[in-house]
Amino acid sequence: MTFREATPADAPAILRLVREMYDGEGIPFDPDMAGTALSALLADAANGFVLLAEQEDLIGYAAATMCFSLEFGGRFVLLDEVFLRPEARGGGIGSRLIGAVIERSRSQGIRAVRLEVNHDNYGASRLYSRLGFVGHERHLMTRWL
Secondary structure, eight states: OEEEEOOGGGHHHHHHHHHHHHHHHTOOOOHHHHHHHHHHHHHOTTTEEEEEEEESEEEEEEEEEEEEETTTTEEEEEEEEEEEOGGGTTSSHHHHHHHHHHHHHHHTTOOOEEEOOOTTOHHHHHHHHHTTOOOOSOOOOOOOO
């Protein structure tokens, strides 16, 4: 098992995993929108980074994006997406992948890593809690522009 930072050459393989994740979560997948966003993320470290989990083949990814907040004293990372193929789950790989995101963020002086999880995704919620993430009594709201 290895973790490495993705490069623009990895985009097609990552997009296949993004589609798998979205299909499993019931999220509409727009390949043009996802591809454009992923290209921008991989092209500029100021936007964030993607870590890949490989075990002979690519089995997962974590997309971390840079954000800014007065509440967190400046830059923070939004752990935007974490996905492991079903056959790779339950063996600690997800914990190690998220740990790698946290360490990479810490090394850049980031003071907080945030994420969102569906209310009914109990397995992921338990994992995130074990890794030190805490819930907030806030509602995530979005207005598309």
